[in-house]
Structures are given as structure tokens and as C-alpha cells.
Amino acid sequence: MEDRAKVKDKKIAVVGAGLVGSLEACMLAARGYEVHLYEYRGDIRTMEHVPGRSINLAMSIRGRTGLGAVGLEEKVIKEHGIPMKARMIHNLDGTTRAIPYNKDGKCIYSVGRRYVNEVLLTRAEEFPNVHIHFNHKLLTTELEKGVMTFLDTSTNQEVTAKADLVIGCDGAYSNVRKQMMKKPWFNYSQQYIPHAYMELCIPATPDGKFAMPPNYLHIWPRGKFMMIALPNQDKTWTVTLFMPHDIFLSLDTPEALLDFFKIHYPDAIALIGKEKLVKDFFANKSLPMISVKCSPYHVGSTCLILGDAAHAMVPFYGQGMNCGMEDCVVLNEIMNKYDDDLEKVLPAFSEHRNPDAEAIVDLAMYNYVEMRDLVNSRLFLLRKKWDDLLSRLLPGTWVPLYTMVTFSRERYHLCISKKKWQDNVVAKIVKFCSVAGLVAGFLFAKTEAAHTLANSFLHQVNSLATKTLAVVDRS
Template identity: 75%
Template sequence: MDNRVRSTKVAVVGAGLVGSLEACFLARRGYEVHLFEYRDDIRLLEHVPGRSINLAMSIRGRAGLKTMGLEDKIIKNHGIPMVARMIHNKDNTIKSIQYNKDGKCIYSVGRRYLNEELLTKAEEFPNVHVHFCHKLLTADLTKGTMIFLNTKTKEELHVEADLLIGCDGAYSSMRKEMMKRPHFNYSQQYIPHGYMELCIPATPDNEFAMPPNYLHIWPRGKYMMIALPNQDKSWTVTLFMPFEIFDELTTPEILLDFFKENYPDAVDLIGRDKLVRDFFANKALPMISVKCSPYHIGSTSLIMGDAAHAMVPFYGQGMNCGMEDCVVFDELLELYNDDLSQVLPAYTKQRNPDAEAIVDLAMYNYIVMRDLVNSKLFLLRKKWDDLLSSLFPRTWTPLYTMVTFTRVRYHLCIANKEWQDRVVNKIVKIGGILGIGLGILLTQTQAVHQLSCTIYHHISGLASKTLALATQ
């Protein structure tokens, strides 16, 4: 490592998941890293205030952990595998929908546990210096200067650094400084739905109250509820609804009637008294999407994670995308030999289209989770994808598999999905003709003839069912 890197000082604002991981990546390359956090050290707190939606860890987030040697410890020792969605219907019946035909899974990981492990890992590097209880007041993004307020001593700290990185979340102070400059594009959207966290406790004999290796979903059209398993055998339950419906649930009687109508099995799982107590002790919180560009100012300032691309939580990619930001930035540092004047513009150019793509996909997946998972057309399309993926594994990968189980760039996932939609539409239109043609072409041997019959059966059946549903 050259002396240029060793002498480079970086200030990272925000010691959450992305900021802590980015500090590790930079320290690993030899930079002097100062990590600033507005909150106290969460490892010392009994309760961590703020959002705590459970995390669904997939390959993009795991890539960052693997580089730091944390993947086995966090995923294998703490993560709970979820192999499928478990759908809860109003009549108390359940059904599972696999995420992936090969049995790949995502992992439920506690946000606090993960953050604590990343902070501890960062502090193992002698060139990382962590400053808790420091609130960013102002920053000169060109000169690389910042002023922080120590919220305990009320003293100001003036900082100079060669590179400023904002990993300070959806309401980023670093991004606000960028917004003061010309040619910075910014948009945000609050969706009309809020969320509230509830809890399904462990059973009296300390077991899971539901099958644990699933992401449980109660889809109800305009709203839904999900549950992710925890290490202590409890479930983190998140209720998503329009704010106007939250506002209508004003008394215990109205709340219980609403749950009995929409989530009947959840009443006993949560417990009547606990449901009432927890619901009225909390309030529905908002969800925001953020798009902006560029992500950098010259060679001195950069934003990453939610500061650059906050998204609603319905694809489980917020944390995964943020951690992949760190991996992408490290790859570009390697590519350009740590020349920040080349790395930062390259990062914006590469990462922005992918970040905006997953922001849009996250919004789309809310519709899938709360409604389409019960649609016959949706389930038939999934069968199409599974069949074609089996027949053409190198060219046909379903959208969810691409996003969750590969590191294919997000915007290319969307482009591939659009191509697949065009292909499926053509197959549906020609229906059984394609199956007949394949049958004629593939009858050279008995074994191949049997394969052609299988292909014909699946394609003809799926095509006729899909066409019938599509024309209803």
C-alpha cells in the first residue's frame, strides 16, 4: 500500500450498518478513518430508539460481510434461514411460496446485533477512531471541513479530512449540504402507508409459535402484516396500512374487531392483551423513498446508503443495497488505484442507475406482497418462470432471484424482466402451437420424445390457464 493512502484521512458520518461497514473497508485499505455518530454507542444502551424493522439478509449484504470475515459468524451463527413466504389467509389456512426453485434462502438478522458486530469489527482496526454523540452542524464539501457538536459536553469539534462520506440515513445532514449546491437533483416521496411494529412472543415452552423458516405474510389488498423470526423464538411483526386506517382504530374493541376480521390467527399468536397494549403504546411511522444525484462533490465528498437512496422496505434490499454500496466503492478504489478524483465520479455513474432501479422495485414489491401473492395470474407467472428457468438456466432467471440471490446490477434486473415479459406474452399468444412445434422437433429419440411431451404439457397447460385469466 502506498504512502498516499496511508496519509489520507476520511471522515464517515453515521455509524449505522453502512457507515460502520464502510469504515471497515476503508481501514482495511489503510486509510485513517474517523467515524462520527449522533447517538450513544448502541452496545451500551438497554433500548435503541428509532426504526428497528428486522433485516432480510441476502447475497448483496453478505458480500460485504464476507470481505470482512463476518459472514459465518453473523449468518450461520445468528441468522435464521427463510426459505419461502408463508401466506396466511383470512380463513386461517396457510400456504408456502418458495423464493427460489433451488431452495436458496434469505436470513432474518437482528438490526441491533448486526450493527454492534460491525462497530466492534471497525474498532479492531487501529486506524479507525469512533466518535459517539457527535452531531454534524455544518460541512464544506469542497474544502473537506466539518463542525460537529458533542451532545454531551456541548463543545464543538472542527474536523478536516481529505474525504467526507455521508452514511447518515434517509434524513441525511450530508445530503442537505449537497442540496445547497447547483446541479444537484433530488426527489422524495412519502407513501400514504405507515408501519407499526408488534411482537409474537415465544410459546410457554420457549418455542416458535409458527414454523420458523419462513417470512410470514398476511396479504390483505390495501394493507398487510409480515413477521420475521428472532433468535429468542419471538417474531418481529410489522403492520403496514394506510394512515387513515390506523387512525380509525381508536379503541381496543375496534382494534380487536379489525384483527379478528383481517388477521384472525394473529390475535391468539400475539395475545389479546398484548396486542391492545402494544398497539396503543406505539404510533404508525412514515416510509419515504429518496432519489438524488450526483452522489459526490469533486474528489472530496460522497453519500452512500439511505443518504443516497432511501427506499421502502418491501424488497428487503435497503440494507443489502447499502452494504453493496461499500463493496462497489471498494471495487472502484481498487480499479482506479485509490485515485479519488476518478473513483467518486465513477461511483456516481455506476451506482445511481442501480439505486434508482431498486427504489422503484421496492415500491412495486409492496403491491406484490400485500395483494398479488394471492393472485392466480401471479402464481401462474411464477410457474412460467420456474419452468423456463429449468429449461434455460443460463438465460432465464426470475426477477426475485436476480435481485436477491445474485449481484446482477439492479437496473439490468429490470431490463431482463422486461425482456422476459415480452417473451412470456408471445408464448401465451401462440399457446399450444409452440408446444407442438417443440414436440415435432424433439422426437428423434424416445428419451427426448418424453422430454418434449413434458415441455408440451407444461407450456400448453400454463399458456391456456394464463390466457384464460388474462382475458377475464
């Protein structure tokens, strides 16, 4: 992107230097704005341990596009990302089976949250027009005036600053959004799910190798709860245990924990190690998961929210970061369209992005059920077979939902409407097969043997039809 003189005198404050805020700072700097990036924490590049959420994340095309816009896709994906080409399902009896993400062999990548954040901060610092202020906790904002008050946690002093535009990238519990909620016509809803999550770790083997096949997202679906594991660069695995909060509370002794694992995750005990499992479980806290919808995302031409601040979602579609990074790409596209006229850009962004953000928040909630339950069910696999068959017969026209969401930049709300259309088509094909079977049965069942054969065929078609319709209904 070339420097653009007309925006050079405009100052933009980005609050929150997480994954989305640090990417947004780079993108605005590349457009020529003077950018001030304010972050509550210290500089994570200098910390031994960074407190907070998930250690690694699944990155797909939307996040990659964001990184690509600031020249970092190659670095993050090629030098650091670990490809995960399929889900690896761990059954109760210890057997495993792979379910590929799609028929073309496209994959998602396991990336370290800290690594990606650090790379983005370093990139931001390379722009002379980016100024990073660590240890600055936003306290209040006058949204229409762009006036912000921070607590400088290194001096314990309050500091005020002013910007032409304040962009809140301050996460699911956004302070900027809290101030927007005081405005009329700002809609907001949030939902905590009954499940919580806790991160555990599968260490590398004594000879420094991965303890499980690395190029998979491993899943232990157990109906009411589940566990997943993503590979790390150091050959360890970050394991995330998802289950209802009350079950976490009930596992209050090492014996209770080990008994629970023996029943539900027997193969994981050896992988994690008995002692380590007990030590890590009781040293950790289970954390809640929240889903947030709100609109609009802007106030006049002076304030905007992006990322989790605008649309926090449960993590089951692996899209929170991807969607947040895509926000930055979409905002950039809209800035191009309206030639940086913020009075037009901000409302256009809210209008364009809201249906997509709400769609992926809903899809993530849907996958909350699918991952722990459907992925393990024969009906889910049956529907997957239909999808694979139809996408082979109609390449480009029939794209399964997961593929659209994860491997394309199709607008999220269109992914949902296309899936509904597909469900209709599948239901019609199945009904047609049933009727055709019935007619064939009557026409050709002249002898008793042929009659039995026709009946059995009919029975199978009917059973397939009923099962497929059940899947269509559930989705």
C-alpha cells in the first residue's frame, strides 16, 4: 500500500494489542495514518510467561488473508504453522480414525497465540507511524470526542489522550463496548454456555518426538463433553478439556480426576502422564466461554469495535481469531471503497459485517454440539458422505459448510443460506430415491425372490432416507 498524504494527519487509537488490535495497527499504518496502539499488559515479547487464554489456535484462510495483507502469511504459516489435514477421532476403546477436513486435502494450521501476537507487534513497530503504549489500561472513553483516559500501570498515573478515531480491539469483555452500551439504539446480547474449558499438556516423548501423529486436530468426542489437542512447535500438545462447569467442580480430588479419565479418556492418561495430569489439572483453573452479539459496531465517525469486542464466540469452529482478522481486511476494503471518508466507512462496516459476524457466532454455537457429539455419530458421517459425493459431482457448486467457512472467504451469512439450500436438495434427492425405489418394487416384484429383493432394497433406501433427513433436521 502506498503512503496516502490525505490521511497522514489523522490520528487513530487502537485499544488492545492482541491478535486483532496489532494486525489492525499494521494495516492502518500501511494506509498512512498515525497510529497509537494502547495495551493493558506489558510487552509480551519480554515476558517469561504470558497469562491468559488458549496457547495455540487453528488458523485458516481468513486469518491468513489478514496476515498476508501485512506481509506475514508466509512467515507464520510456512515457518511456524503445523498443518492439520484431518480430525483424528479417539474412540473410547483407544482406537483412532481420521476424518479429513475436505476432499482436496486442504488443511488448517496450528499456530501459537503468543508467537503470532509477537510477530505482529514486531511488524507494527517497523512502521515509523506506529507508537505502542504498553501498560495502558483504558478506563473511559468519550466516544464522540475520541478522548480516552488510561491508567498507566507502570506509574499508577492516569493519562489522557485524544484521537480522531478510537478502535476498540480489547476483547470479549471490551471496555470500549461497555461505553457504547450506554448509547441508545445499541443492541447487545451475551450468552455463557454451561461448559468451561481447561488447558492441559501432552509432553514430547523422551526422545523429543510428538506423542501422537502430528498433522491432525485430535478429538475425543464424548457426547456431554470432549477433549481436543493441537500440536505445538516444541513437539508438545496443548490439550483442551471442555465440559460442564459442575463436572469440573466435582473432580475435586486426584482419585476423582483419575477415575474420570479412566472412564472417559483412558488413552490420554498415558499420553499426559498420571502425575502431570493431576498436577496440571489442580494447578489450573477452568475458564468460562462467552458468546457476544451486538450492533452497530460504530459510533458516528469516531469509534469502532473489531474482533472479540464486537463478536466473541465459543471456540468450536476455530473462527474467533480468523473472523477478527478478517474484520481488519473488510475494514480495509471498505476504506478503499470510500476513500477513507470515515463518516461513510464506519456505518458501511457495521452494516456489511454484522450479518456475517452474527452468522459465525451462531455457527460456532452449532459446532459446540457437532464436535462433541455429531462428529462421533454415524448420521454425521453419512451426511459427510453425501456432501463428498455431491461436491464431486458438482464441483464449485456444492461446497460443504465446513469447507466454505474454513477454506473460503465466502461471507459467513451466505455460508448458512447455501447450507440451507443444500439441505433442501439432499432432502429432495432422498425423497426421490424413496419413491423411485417404491415404484421399482411394484413394477418388478413379480416373483417371490424378486419381491424379497425389492423389499430389502426398499427397506435400505427408506432407512437411508430417514437417517439423512434426521441429519438434515439436526443441522
